[in-house]
Structures are given as structure tokens and as C-alpha cells.
Amino acid sequence: MTRPAMNEVYAALAARARTVAGLGTCARVAAAASAVFLGLAVPGRLLGWPLLGVPGVSLALVAASTLIGYLVGRARPADLPRTLLRADVGLGTEARLSTLHAIQDRQDLAPFALRIAAGLPARPVSASVALPIPRRVAALLAVAATMALATVIAVSAIPRPRPPASAAPSAPIYVPIEVPPRAEPAPATASDALQAQAARDDAVPPAASSAPLADASSTTESSVAASDLPTRPQSALTLEETLQRIEERVAADPGSALSDAEREALATWVEGATDALAEAIRDLLAQSARDNTLAQVRAVLARPDVHASPSSQPPAAQRLPAPDTQATTAGPESVTAPSAGGGPASGSTPGRRGGAYPFFDEGAGGPTEITLVGATLPSTIGTAGDYSYYVTRSVPVEPPPDDPATPRGTPLALSYERASAIAAGRALPSDVLEAVRAYFTEITEGGL
């Protein structure tokens, strides 16, 4: 084989070596990129990441990385001595090609070169046979391709997550109930409501009439204006109640100081209070020693001007968390009905929002601004206690008579006689009536 012919062989083998090197780098990059693709695309899909969750994008990134890896690997010059030795192994020429290359410029070794060249096969050297793609590279490429394909399939099978809440309108947590103004419809008295209920019951099929009390709550509640339900929003707390709640909480948690909410609630009472009361409240707000908080609260609570201030409604809505046992000490005379000015009964603002309870801070504004306050209800409220926390849609509550003579804020006394009259008017079975009676006994007397 002449020297030009050998140079052609060397060039072909070098090109082949660069291709194989490119494939080797490409295989490693492809495997790594596929692994990264697998690691990021699936969670990206689940979490809704903008790019990685899209199979096409990730696959394109893998393909681009693989191509770059191939080009980078192929760009490196081939290590010709090593390449030729590999070719010798591939061709079975026992290091003849590599030795010939090593002595091609050594004229003094011409006899050796001739002998070595004579031992080469006469057929043209096939570069692909001399330098086959290593099994490791082929296996790595196959693994990478399989991994990428499997990931694409897996990612495609995963449904895209819904857009985040901020991007799409969300369902309101509750829908305010449009309540007609208090002045327009005359709220029914107990007897009127009973008559109206009886009249509606005539049109109700017997099966519906005999349904449990809870099932009939909608019809019962429809006879009562929502604004008249005996709710107790915290914005309607009196100063006395506010102080009582603070007292109870501090007593339950000795050593605790006023919370920010409590301070804020008390601060609203400074305005409009008498000078002495305002001074006492300020002193309480300025109290920092925890040991004296309870005594200071009780001192303010003991002031007579705290009790005798029905007009001491704070100018702004209060936000005071309900204490654990807040209803135990609140007498019926202290229950204040929602005011016409800013209370929940005024205008279209509902006093009770579709199943919501007084724990909701109704002064919070938007439907998403809801403050949930945990509370432990008293086991017994007595015959005249604050039962508002027990009122649900299923409890037939008779509103107070809409008599102009009835002062605003008259507490709603829960009477079993009234409830039983409604139940009797609806021809409820005796066992249901007994269940109603047991319920009332439970919440008014602490159990049978």
C-alpha cells in the first residue's frame, strides 16, 4: 500500500473516529439530558411549569443538547495513534496500521515499513468495520432515546393542572343573600309565620310535609327574613362584651397580654366614650405588664359607664376574636341587634350569609377575607342565653315581632313553645317533635 493510499486510510479512520467520538459525547449528553428531562418534565407537568411541562419543549431541549453534544464531540481532533490502534483491533491487523503511521516519516525503517505493509489485507480498509460504534455508546443512546420517549408519553398522559386561582375567577366562598330592606316587608310574627307556613304546607306534598325537620328548613327559613336572624357579628359587640371576652381569654391564659386585635378593638371605643372611660381604656391599652392585664381589664369592666352605654357603639367595626366561653356571661339584655347604620341588618348586607355563622368577620369586606375563629360553645345557655351560635338553617327560629314599639336590639329569646307550634302546624310526626324538643332541651338546659 502506497503512502498516499495510507494517508487516505488514515484520514478516513480519523473522520470515523471523530464521528464515533461525537456519538459518544452525544450519547452521554443525551442520557444526561433525558434524565434531567425525566426529572423535571413530570413534576413540571404536575406543577404546571410554563415550559418544562410541555413535552414538545422538553423533547426539543433534549434534542438540541444531543445535537450540541455530537457537534462538540466531533469537533475535537482525533487521537490518531489511539484511533489507529483501535482500528487495528477492529480489523485484526495486529497493530500494523498504527505502527505504519508511527514510522511513516522514518526512512531508516523503510525495510520494516515494507514488511509491515505487506501484511496488511489487500482489500480496502472499511472505516466503519475498523471503528464500529462501541456497544456502550449504542446502549447509552438507546437508553437515552427510550427514556426520552417514555417521559414524553408519561408527561402527555398527565393532565395539565388547572390555572392558578389568581389567573381564573374562583367560585365565591359564599354568596351573599339579597335581603329586602327591613322597612319594606313586615316581618311576620310568630302567629303570622305559622299561618303562612300552614298555608304553604297545604301546597306541599305529604311526603315533603312529613320530611324531617332539617329537610324543611328552607321553607321555614324562607318565612323569616334573613336579616332578622339572631346573629352576633363581632362588629356588633358592646364595649362590655369586648371587655368580657378579653377578661375571659386572659383568665383562661394567665400571663398573656392584649393581642393586636384586642387592642384594635378597644381603641375604637376611645372615641365617643366619656373622658374618664376613654382614659381608662387608654390606660388599659398602655398596659404592658402581663401580670396586671387581667386586673386592669376587670377594673375597666367594673366601671358603671361601661354598662350604661347603649349608645357606645364604636365608630368602626371591631375585630375581636371570640373567646372560648364568651356566651356564658352574655345575658339577653346585652345582645345588641345589628344597627341600622352599619350593621348587617341594614341595606342589602345580610345579617347571615348562607349558612355562615357569627364567627365570620362580616366587617372584613370581600368574600375572600374571612376570618375563622375557633370557639368552644357552652354546653348550656339557659332559657334566655345567647343561642345565636346554635342557629342553623335547620332550626326554626321565630323572629321578634316587628313592632315599632319593640326596641332595636331586642334579644331573640328561643322558646320551645314557639318552635313546637311551628312544628305542630306542619304536622310533623311525634318522633320528630320529640327530637325537636330534645334539641331545645339540649341547648337550653345542657341535656336531658
Next chain:
Amino acid sequence: MITEADFQRASRAMSALQQAVGEVIVGHEDVIRATLIALLCRGNVLLEGVPGLGKTLLVRALAHATGLRFSRIQFTPDLMPADIVGTDIISETDGRRQFQFSPGPIFANVVLADEINRATPKTQSALLEAMEERTVTVGTHTYALEEPYVVLATENPIEMEGTYPLPEAQLDRFMLKAIVTFPELDELIEIVARNTEGEGIRLPRTEVSPQDVLLAREVARQVPIAEGMRAYIGRLVAATHPSSLLSPTSVRDYIGYGASPRAAIALTLASKANAFLDGQAHVRPVDIERLFRPVFAHRLILNFRGESEGIAVDSILDDVWKKVPLTS
């Protein structure tokens, strides 16, 4: 510059030499090949085997076939260095007395150092300069040894009592270590026949001249080797070192010291000579494979753990061979 005629002449001479020695020595092809390789590479061979296996006969046959001067030194504990290298003696010439150097048996072409491990280290070290430098220094004079020169030393692996194991530095100066094994049954029968029939063992005719040996040396040294093969040899040597990343676990566990750069040189030259003896014009992977163990076997020093567990160096060399691929 080596010509094709030189190559052919040297190749023919070596073939004749192999055939001549082979006619005397039954079997032991590897040992014969090792001695020829050492002769071609200016090397020395350590022959290990029990007495009576024909080691001395092999050396004598080699020397006789090449027309080289042969000497045999029986190493004993009371052997002194001067007994080997020679000494200055007083001689009288024309009424004048003067010191005259009387060369020892080391001054030959083929030296058989029989049972070298029986001599004291001091005497053993007298061979160091001759083996490596091809010179002998006596007093203030340095005498060059005649080429071709080769030392063939024997060791008896059985009788270790009263012996002085060769120090590592001296072991490294032996290019190859050949194990002289017990002959096969048919070879044994042939040996008996040759020694008991007719005229007995006859040394071979002188087939080649010392000049032919020197030419063959030059040709063998010029046998080309590819860069990749040279790198392969380098990786093999590196893999015998415990600290090398190429070394197998057994090397890291049981080897205290790996092969020296002299081992890489020896393996390269021995591979060239082996290829030449096979009539090839370049070093092949098979040449390296054939000489790997003879070159490395006596150069790996076991550590305490390897010694205590009785690890065989050959098994470690197998691990090295498997661990290092020809093409990386």
C-alpha cells in the same frame, strides 16, 4: 540504517540459533526464548528452577551455538567478589614486578551465575555493575566487558535455608525471569534417551557468529512499535502501582511496590525482540502479552498483607492484564 538484507541475515541467524539450541534442550521453549531475548536486548535472565532441569546445559548450548565465551560461577556463601570479577596479582616481567589484573569468570560473553542466592549480598552486588553497565571496576581501573554479554542466573526455590534472597535492586536488573519447570513425560523420556544413547549429549555446532548476534541485536532494537502500544505498556506498568487509578483491587491490597520504569523499557525491548524472533517487523499485542509476566513477575514487591496471605504475584498480574485494555 538497517537494510532488508540485514533483516534477513539477522533473522536467519536467530532462526538457526533457536533450532540449534532446541536440538539440545528438550522442551523449555519459553526459557530458550527468554535467553535469546535477553541476548538480543542486552539483558539478563533469572532462571528459577530446581537442580537437574538442564539450566546449565541450556546456557552452555546457547554459548556454544553462538561461538561466545562461556563461564560458570557456582555461588557459595564463601564466594568473594574478587572470585568473580578478578583481582590484581603481582607478576614479574623482565625483572620488574608489577601488578597485573587477572580477570575473573565474569569476563565472558555468557555467564552462568549458578544458585546466585547462595552467595552473600556483597558478592551478589559484584554482579550489579557487570549486569547493568557491562563494565567491571577493580581498584581504580574499569574494564569493559566484551559484547555480546549476558548473565544468566539461577535460583533454587526449594532450598531456602542458608540463602540470601536477592535484593530488589538486583532483581530489577534482570530483564526477565523464566521459570524452569519439570518437563512433561514425553519430554522426560526424550531427555533420558538423549543422555543415555549413543554419544550422549553433544553441544550444538556453532551456527552463528558473535557478529550475527550483534547485528540481530541492532535489528531487534529497530523493530518499530506503535505509539498506542507504547502507551499500553506504560498503562500496564502504572497499573502495578497501588496508588495508580489504573490498578486493580488486588494490586492496591497486596502490592507494596510496583514495577519500575526499567520494567517498561524491558517490556518494550523484549517485545521487539520477540517479534523479531517470530520474523515480524513490528511489535504486536501478542508480543506484549507473551512477555508481560516474565518481565513483571520478579518486579512486584508484595506488602506485608500479601506476604502473610501467601498471595501469588502471577494472580495479581492476571488482574492487571485484565484490568488494562489495549485500547482505552
